Amino acid sequence: MFVDPRFLRTFTAVVRLGSFSAAARELGYTQSAVSQHVAVLEADLGAALLHRRPVAPTEAGTRLFEHAGAILLRLDAARADVARAVAEAPGTLVLGATPLSAGTAARVVAAARATRPALAASVRVATRDDVAVAVATGALDGGIVDGAAAPGDPLPLPETGVPVAELAEEPLVLAVAPGHALAGRGGVRLEDVVDARWIDAPDITTPLADLAMLARADGFRPALRYDGLDVSGLLALVAHAQGLALLPARVAAGGVPVVSPPLVHRTELLAVDVRERPDQIPALVASVFPAVAAPPAAAAR
Amino acid sequence: MFVDPRFLRTFTAVVRLGSFSAAARELGYTQSAVSQHVAVLEADLGAALLHRRPVAPTEAGTRLFEHAGAILLRLDAARADVARAVAEAPGTLVLGATPLSAGTAARVVAAARATRPALAASVRVATRDDVAVAVATGALDGGIVDGAAAPGDPLPLPETGVPVAELAEEPLVLAVAPGHALAGRGGVRLEDVVDARWIDAPDITTPLADLAMLARADGFRPALRYDGLDVSGLLALVAHAQGLALLPARVAAGGVPVVSPPLVHRTELLAVDVRERPDQIPALVASVFPAVAAPPAAAAR
DNA sequence: CTACCTTACGAAGGACGTAATTATT
DNA sequence: AATAATTACGTCCTTCGTAAGGTAG
Numbered sequence: 217m218f219v220d221p222r223f224l225r226t227f228t229a230v231v232r233l234g235s236f237s238a239a240a241r242e243l244g245y246t247q248s249a250v251s252q253h254v255a256v257l258e259a260d261l262g263a264a265l266l267h268r269r270p271v272a273p274t275e276a277g278t279r280l281f282e283h284a285g286a287i288l289l290r291l292d293a294a295r296a297d298v299a300r301a302v303a304e305a306p307g308t309l310v311l312g313a314t315p316l317s318a319g320t321a322a323r324v325v326a327a328a329r330a331t332r333p334a335l336a337a338s339v340r341v342a343t344r345d346d347v348a349v350a351v352a353t354g355a356l357d358g359g360i361v362d363g364a365a366a367p368g369d370p371l372p373l374p375e376t377g378v379p380v381a382e383l384a385e386e387p388l389v390l391a392v393a394p395g396h397a398l399a400g401r402g403g404v405r406l407e408d409v410v411d412a413r414w415i416d417a418p419d420i421t422t423p424l425a426d427l428a429m430l431a432r433a434d435g436f437r438p439a440l441r442y443d444g445l446d447v448s449g450l451l452a453l454v455a456h457a458q459g460l461a462l463l464p465a466r467v468a469a470g471g472v473p474v475v476s477p478p479l480v481h482r483t484e485l486l487a488v489d490v491r492e493r494p495d496q497i498p499a500l501v502a503s504v505f506p507a508v509a510a511p512p513a514a515a516a517r
Numbered sequence: 518m519f520v521d522p523r524f525l526r527t528f529t530a531v532v533r534l535g536s537f538s539a540a541a542r543e544l545g546y547t548q549s550a551v552s553q554h555v556a557v558l559e560a561d562l563g564a565a566l567l568h569r570r571p572v573a574p575t576e577a578g579t580r581l582f583e584h585a586g587a588i589l590l591r592l593d594a595a596r597a598d599v600a601r602a603v604a605e606a607p608g609t610l611v612l613g614a615t616p617l618s619a620g621t622a623a624r625v626v627a628a629a630r631a632t633r634p635a636l637a638a639s640v641r642v643a644t645r646d647d648v649a650v651a652v653a654t655g656a657l658d659g660g661i662v663d664g665a666a667a668p669g670d671p672l673p674l675p676e677t678g679v680p681v682a683e684l685a686e687e688p689l690v691l692a693v694a695p696g697h698a699l700a701g702r703g704g705v706r707l708e709d710v711v712d713a714r715w716i717d718a719p720d721i722t723t724p725l726a727d728l729a730m731l732a733r734a735d736g737f738r739p740a741l742r743y744d745g746l747d748v749s750g751l752l753a754l755v756a757h758a759q760g761l762a763l764l765p766a767r768v769a770a771g772g773v774p775v776v777s778p779p780l781v782h783r784t785e786l787l788a789v790d791v792r793e794r795p796d797q798i799p800a801l802v803a804s805v806f807p808a809v810a811a812p813p814a815a816a817a818r
Numbered sequence: 819c820t821a822c823c824t825t826a827c828g829a830a831g832g833a834c835g836t837a838a839t840t841a842t843t
Numbered sequence: 844a845a846t847a848a849t850t851a852c853g854t855c856c857t858t859c860g861t862a863a864g865g866t867a868g
Contacts, residue, residue, distance in 0.1 A: 219592055222519055222858095236823060249859055251824055256858095261596060263603040268823065269867055276602035283595035283678055287588060291520055294584035295562060301577035302564040368667045375676045377584055523833095537848060550834055552849060557833095569848065570842055 217260040221291055224284040226253040227265065231281050234271050286375055289349065293376045296354030300488055309337040312347035312359035315420045315445045316467060317483060320383070321360045324485075327500055341445050343419045345374055351486045352376030358487030364388055364422040364430055364462055365482045379491040383501055385480040386464045389471025393457035403475035410435030415459035417442040417450050422462060431477055518561045522592055525585040527554040528566065532582050535572050587676055590650065594677045597655030601789060610638040613648035613660035616721045616746045617768060618784055621684070622661045625786075628801055642746050644720045646675055652787045653677030659788030665689055665723040665731055665763055666783045680792040684802055686781040687765045690772030694758035704776035711736030716760035718743040718751050723763060732778055 229239035230250065240250040257280075258265050265277035273281055309328060313321035318341050325337045342350070347359040352374070360383070363371050367385060390409065392398050398409070410431075416424045416438035424436040439459045442450055447467065454461055454468070464481035465471060485497070530540035531551065541551040558581075559566050566578035574582055610629060614622035619642050626638040643651070648660040653675070661684070664672050668686060691710065693699050699710070711732075717725045717739035725737040740760045743751055748768065755762055755769070765782035766772060786801070 218523055219596065221522060237821090246860055247823070248825085248861080252858080255824080261599045263599050265599075271823090274602075276599045279598040279602045280595055283591055283598060286676075286678060287591050287595065290584055290588050290591065294581055294588065295520060297580040297584060298562045298564050298566075298577045301575075301580045366669045368669050370670075375587075377587060538846090547835055548848070549836080549850090553833075556849080572848090 219257070219260065221288060223253040223257050224280075225288055226250055227257055227277075228281060228284045228288065230254060230266065230271060231273050231277065236271065289352065289374060289376060293352040293378070296352065297377070297488065299354060306357070307336060308357075309335055310355075310357050311337065311339045312350055312356040313339055313341055314344050314347060314361050314363075315341055315447045316464060316481075317360040317362045320362075320483060324358075324360065324500065343445070344371070348373045348376060348378065348486060352378050358485065358489070360483060360485055362464070362481060362483040364427070364479050366430070367478055367480050369482070371482055371484055373486075378486050379488060381485045381487075381497045383483040383485050383497075385482050386466060388462055388474045388479050388481045389465045389468050390474060391451070391454045391461045391463045391468035391471045393455055394470070396457065398472050399470065401472050403473045405476040406431040406474060406479075407433050407476065409460065411437075413439035413459040415440045415442055415450065415453055415461045417444075417461060419443060419445050420447060420450055427462065430479060520558070520561065522589060524554040524558050525581075526589055527551055528558055528578075529582060529585045529589065531555060531567065531572060532574050532578065537572065590653065590675055590677060594653040594679070597653065598678070598789065600655055607658070608637060609658075610636055611656075611658050612638065612640045613651050613657040614640055614642055615645050615648060615662050615664075616642055616748045617765060617782075618661040618663045621663075621784060625659075625661065625801065644746070645672070649674045649677060649679070649787060652789075653679050659786065659790070661784060661786055663765070663782060663784040665728070665780050667731070668779055668781050670783070672783055672785055674787075679787050680789060682786045682788075684784040684786050686783050687767060689763055689775045689780050689782045690766045690769050691775055692752070692755045692762045692764045692769035692772045694756055695771065696758075699773050700771065702773050704774045706777040707732040707775060707780075708734050708777065710761065712738075714740035714760040716741045716743055716751065716754055716762045718745075718762060720744060720746050721748060721751055728763065731780060 226239060226243060226245070226249075229242055230236055233239050233242065236250045236254070237247050239245075240247045243250070245253075254266060261276070261280070263276040264274050265280060266273055309325065311321045311325060318339060321339045325335075325339060328337065329335050340356070344361045344363060347356065347361050350356040351359045361371060361373070365371055370380060370382075373380070390398065390404050398404060406427075410433050414424055414436055418424075418441075420442070422430065424438055428434055428436050440453065442453060450461060451468070453459065461468075462474070463471060465473070485500070527540060527544060527546070527550075530543055531537055534540050534543065537551045537555070538548045540546075541548045544551070546554075555567060562577070562581070564577040565575050566581060567574055610626065612622045612626065619640060622640045626636075626640060629638065630636050641657070645662045645664060648657065648662050651657040652660045662672060662674070666672055671681060671683075674681070691699065691705050699705060707728075711734050715725055715737055719725075719742075721743070723731065725739055729735055729737050741754065743754060751762060752769070754760065762769075763775070764772060766774070
C-alpha cells in the first residue's frame with residue numbers, strides 16, 4: 217500500500233470542514249467515497265485518524281494533517297514548476313507583494329521595464345503565505361515578501377522549493393503616536409513593552425503570536441485587531457494613539473528603534489528565475505534599495 | 518489526473534540510475550511498467566521529462582526530480598509520524614549523531630538516563646542528511662547534527678517537518694598543523710585562505726562546495742578528499758600538514774579563529790519530542806553544554 | 819426519528835505483465 | 844546483431860457510485 221495523495225486531499229477537507237458530507241460536497245465525491253478514503257488511510261496507516269460524531273482529528277490524525285498540507289502544496293508546486301519549464305517566457309509579469317512590499321514590487325517592475333520597456337506587468341497585494349503559495353503554484357511569476365526576523369535569518373515560509381533571495385534588511389522600529397511616552401526615545405527593548413496596547417495586524421506586520429516567539433517573551437495581547445491589507449489605515453490607527461505596531465523604519469517615520477532582541481525588517485524575493493540568475497540579484501537590489509548594502513546569494517528553500 | 522507518488526518514485530529511480538531497466542529491477546517492476554509510468558507522467562504534466570539513449574532528465578525533468586525527492590521523503594515522514602503517534606513510548610532510545618556530535622549525543626543519553634536509569638540507549642553516527650532523514654522516517658528516535666552556519670541561522674536540512682531545536686553555537690576555527698604559517702594567529706579571514714590546501718571531508722565537516730556559498734567566495738579546491746566518519750583520522754591528516762579543515766574550537770585545539778565572514782559551529786537537536794516539550798531544551802543544553810548560553814525555543818521546520 | 823457515517827456490491831477505469839515492435843549503438 | 848525503450852493487449856485490482864445498514868443525538 218501507499219499513501220494516495222487524493223485520499224490525503226480528502227482527509228484534509230474532512231478535518232478542515234469537520235464533516236464527511238461537507239468534504240464530499242466540496243470535492244465532488246459521494247459521502248460514501250469520502251468514508252472509503254478515510255477508511256483506506258486508516259487501514260493503511262494502522263491508526264484511527266478521526267473521531268466521529270463530532271468529526272475531529274485524533275492525535276495521529278493531527279500529525280498526518282500537518283504533513284498532508286505540505287505534501288499537497290509541494291505536489292502542486294512540482295506541477296507548476298514543470299509547466300514553467302516547458303512554457304516560453306510569458307509576455308507578462310505578474311508579481312505578488314505583501315502590503316509593506318508593494319512599493320518595492322513597483323520598483324522591481326520599473327527595473328524589469330528598464331530592460332524590456334514593453335513588458336505588461338502587474339502587482340497584486342496579499343499576505344505573505346498567500347504570495348509564497350501563489351508563486352509556488354504558478355499563479356504568480358514572482359513575489360516580494362517581508363517581515364520581522366533575527367538578523368541574517370530567512371523569513372519562515374511554506375516549504376515549496378521556490379528559490380528565495382534576500383533583498384534587504386532594514387531597521388525595525390516601534391511605531392508610536394506623536395506625543396506617546398516612548399516617542400523620541402533612542403531605542404526600546406521589546407521585553408519592556410510586552411504589556412503595551414498592541415495592534416494585531418497579522419496580514420500586514422508580524423502577527424503578535426509570532427512576535428512572542430521572535431522576542432522570546434509572553435504577552436503581546438492585542439488591544440485592537442486590524443484585518444486588511446491597507447497600510448495607511450494601520451498607520452492612522454497608530455497616529456491616533458490606538459496602539460503600537462512594529463514596522464520598518466522606512467514606513468514609520470518617527471518610530472522608536474528596537475534594540476533588543478536584535479530584530480530587523482527583512483525583505484525577500486521569491487521567483488524561480490532567481491535560481492538561474494543569482495548574479496542579477498545584486499544589481500536588482502542596487503536599483504530597488506539604493507541605500508542598502510549588497511545582500512548574499514540566493515538559496516533554494 | 519493527479520501525480521501518483523508511485524510514478525514519482527519510479528521516475529526518481531530512473532533518473533538516479535540513468536536507465537529504465539535498472540529502475541525496474543530495483544523497484545521490482547518490469548521494464549514495460551517503468552516505461553508506462555514515465556509515459557503517464559509525461560502525458561499528465563504535458564512535458565518531456567527524460568531524454569532517451571542516453572537516459573537523462575530534461576529541463577522539466579530536473580525540476581520534477583528536485584520536487585519528487587522532497588515529496589517522497591515527506592510522505593515517508595508522515596507515515597512515520599503517525600506510527601509514532603499510535604505507538605507507546607518505546608523502552609529504548611536510538612539516537613543519531615554526526616561525527617562531531619557523537620560526544621554530545623553521548624551526553625544527551627547520560628542526561629536521559631538521569632531521569633530513567635534503566636533506559637536502553639544507543640548512538641549511531643552518520644552524515645547530517647542521513648541523520649535527518651532517519652529521524653523523519655522513524656528509524657531513529659532523535660538526532661544531533663552540526664555544521665558551519667552564519668550566527669543565528671539554522672542548518673540547512675532536508676524538509677521533513679521534524680522539529681528542530683538549537684543546542685549550541687560555538688566558535689569555528691581553522692584547524693592547522695603545528696608550525697603552520699597561520700598557527701598562533703589571532704584570526705583568519707576565509708577570503709584570504711581560499712587557495713590554501715584544503716581537506717574536503719564532506720561527511721564530517723562542511724563540504725567545500727557548501728563552504729564557498731557560506732564564505733561567498735569561489736575557490737576552496739580540495740587538495741585531499743577524506744571520506745569516512747572518523748574524526749581522529751581527519752585531525753591526524755591536519756596535524757601532519759596534509760591540509761586545512763574547518764572545525765569547532767572544542768575539537769581543534771590550537772586552531773585559528775575564523776573572523777570573517779561571521780560563522781559559527783552550530784549544533785541542533787532533531788526530535789519529535791521537541792514539539793511537546795520545548796521547555797526542557799534549556800535544561801538539556803545546560804547539562805550538555807555547560808559553557809554555552811541558553812538557546813532559543815524550538816521551531817518546526 | 820433523523821442526520822450522518824459505514825458497509826455491500828457491481829460497473830468502469832487503471833495498472834501491470836507478457837509479448838511483439840521499434841529504435842539506437 | 845544486440846541492447847533497450849515503446850506499444851499492444853489481456854488480466855486483475857482499485858475506485859467510485861448506488862443503495863442498504865448502522866448508530867448517535
